[in-house]
Amino acid sequence: MAAIEVEPTKAEILMRTLKLSGHVGFDSLPDQLVNKSVQNGFVFNILCIGETGLGKSTLMDSLFNTNFESTPSPHNLPTVKLKAHTYELQESNVRLKLTICDTVGYGDQVNKEDSFKAVVDYIDAQFEAYLQEELKIKRSLPAYHDSRLHVCLYFICPTGHGLKSIDLVCMKKLDTKVNIIPIIAKADTISKTELQKFKSKIMQELQLNGVEIYQFPVDDESVSDVNGSMNSHIPFAVVGSTDFVKIGNKTVRARQYPWGTVQVENESHCDFVKLREMLIRTNMEDMREKTHARHYELYRRRRLAQMGFSDVDADNKPVSFQQTFEQKRSAHLLQLQQKEDEMKQMFVQRVKEKEAELKEAEKELHAKFEKLKKDHTEEKKRLEDLRKKIEDDTIEFNRRKQQTVQGHHTLTLGKSKKK
Numbered sequence: 001m002a003a004i005e006v007e008p009t010k011a012e013i014l015m016r017t018l019k020l021s022g023h024v025g026f027d028s029l030p031d032q033l034v035n036k037s038v039q040n041g042f043v044f045n046i047l048c049i050g051e052t053g054l055g056k057s058t059l060m061d062s063l064f065n066t067n068f069e070s071t072p073s074p075h076n077l078p079t080v081k082l083k084a085h086t087y088e089l090q091e092s093n094v095r096l097k098l099t100i101c102d103t104v105g106y107g108d109q110v111n112k113e114d115s116f117k118a119v120v121d122y123i124d125a126q127f128e129a130y131l132q133e134e135l136k137i138k139r140s141l142p143a144y145h146d147s148r149l150h151v152c153l154y155f156i157c158p159t160g161h162g163l164k165s166i167d168l169v170c171m172k173k174l175d176t177k178v179n180i181i182p183i184i185a186k187a188d189t190i191s192k193t194e195l196q197k198f199k200s201k202i203m204q205e206l207q208l209n210g211v212e213i214y215q216f217p218v219d220d221e222s223v224s225d226v227n228g229s230m231n232s233h234i235p236f237a238v239v240g241s242t243d244f245v246k247i248g249n250k251t252v253r254a255r256q257y258p259w260g261t262v263q264v265e266n267e268s269h270c271d272f273v274k275l276r277e278m279l280i281r282t283n284m285e286d287m288r289e290k291t292h293a294r295h296y297e298l299y300r301r302r303r304l305a306q307m308g309f310s311d312v313d314a315d316n317k318p319v320s321f322q323q324t325f326e327q328k329r330s331a332h333l334l335q336l337q338q339k340e341d342e343m344k345q346m347f348v349q350r351v352k353e354k355e356a357e358l359k360e361a362e363k364e365l366h367a368k369f370e371k372l373k374k375d376h377t378e379e380k381k382r383l384e385d386l387r388k389k390i391e392d393d394t395i396e397f398n399r400r401k402q403q404t405v406q407g408h409h410t411l412t413l414g415k416s417k418k419k
């Protein structure tokens with residue numbers, strides 16, 4: 001009979017509930033946490049995407065009940081840019097480091113195909129900066145100014161017709177990178193019945209195109225009811241204003257028209273209060289947490305995989321960071337060695353080729369020299385012969401000349417004797 005091997009069982013961890021006989025004090029842990037957080041202050045970063053002049057800055061002023069002193073953007077920029085400003089706000093003893101990032105020139109170009117690129121790059125750049133800080137040997141994350149964007153308020157034009165293609169493309173590109181809350185801007189320009197139709201059209205189009213927008217969480221009992229009902233009001237139709245109007249004995253933020261007044265904080269006029277409630281009072285921490293746990297995590301995972309890191313090897317077995325690093329290092333060294341060998345071989349080859357080339361040239365030169373030498377010898381011989389011939393001719397000439405002179409002399413002498 002074959003023996004059956006039984007795996008040794010891991011030591012079971014027993015949990016027992018014990019009663020304390022007196023006050024120890026760890027019930028103050030939540031208070032310690034709160035105190036620490038309050039002391040450190042909070043960071044919240046908002047990205048506002050929307051066409052130029054759609055009321056982004058006015059809404060921010062209205063939401064935080066302050067004046068951020070923003071300057072209007074020009075309408076004729078060739079590309080989309082992002083501009084971020086950070087503010088320190090304080091309410092009671094809670095400090096908030098708020099960054100508002102605005103799109104400049106969004107929707108102003110004739111070709112809007114690439115409008116989302118600047119936004120995607122900006123969001124990724126903030127993730128990358130955080131990742132680089134995290135990967136440092138000497139990290140200083142508590143002092144690090146986290147610039148990752150916790151929420152994106154997407155301002156929809158109040159056309160009443162549905163979304164523009166730039167809206168769908170941009171939101172689709174961003175839905176895995178940031179918590180998107182779509183809002184209908186300048187909602188006072190659209191009638192009540194049109195607004196309801198417009199809202200459901202927008203939601204339909206988002207669903208049809210698979211755009212995942214941020215859902216207010218319903219898993220926490222204390223806020224599940226309010227969040228659940230607020231989810232059905234998305235996209236919030238908002239109105240912003242920097243003007244104040246006296247209504248009764250109260251001064252309220254409002255927009256005045258010849259036919260009446262739109263009160264920003266009046267829930268029967270618009271969804272501004274709902275947005276403020278959800279964004280600032282109920283779900284700010286959830287958005288901060290989701291940014292870190294979902295969007296940043298996804299970015300980090302992709303980036304580390306890009307760098308060649310993985311939790312499992314090719315056989316799906318777990319590998320540690322160190323193993324991966326060593327594997328990468330040896331692969332890199334091997335690659336370097338191969339490159340070096342290749343270069344050496346190439347060098348030897350080149351030297352050989354050059355040597356052969358030089359030898360060939362030397363041979364050619366030698367042949368040329370030999371030919372020249374031969375030509376020279378032949379020419380010399382020819383000239384020698386010519387010189388000899390000239391010499392012979394000269395001798396012959398002289399000899400004849402002599403003879404002629406002598407003949408003439410004898411003839412002259414004979415004539416004179418006769419006389």
Ligand SMILES: Nc1nc2c(ncn2[C@@H]2O[C@H](COP(=O)(O)OP(=O)(O)OP(=O)(O)O)[C@@H](O)[C@H]2O)c(=O)[nH]1
Binds near residue numbers: 052057058102186189
């Ligand atoms: N009707 C209406 N007008 C608004 C609303 N909010 C802002 N405006 C007006 O729209 C104009 C532009 O508002 P801004 O807040 O400067 O718009 P913006 O999107 O910040 O503009 P840029 O930063 O230049 O792109 C101003 O005249 C505002 O008074 C709104 O809710 N309803």
Ligand SMILES: [Mg+2]
Binds near residue numbers: 070
């Ligand atoms: Mg502005």
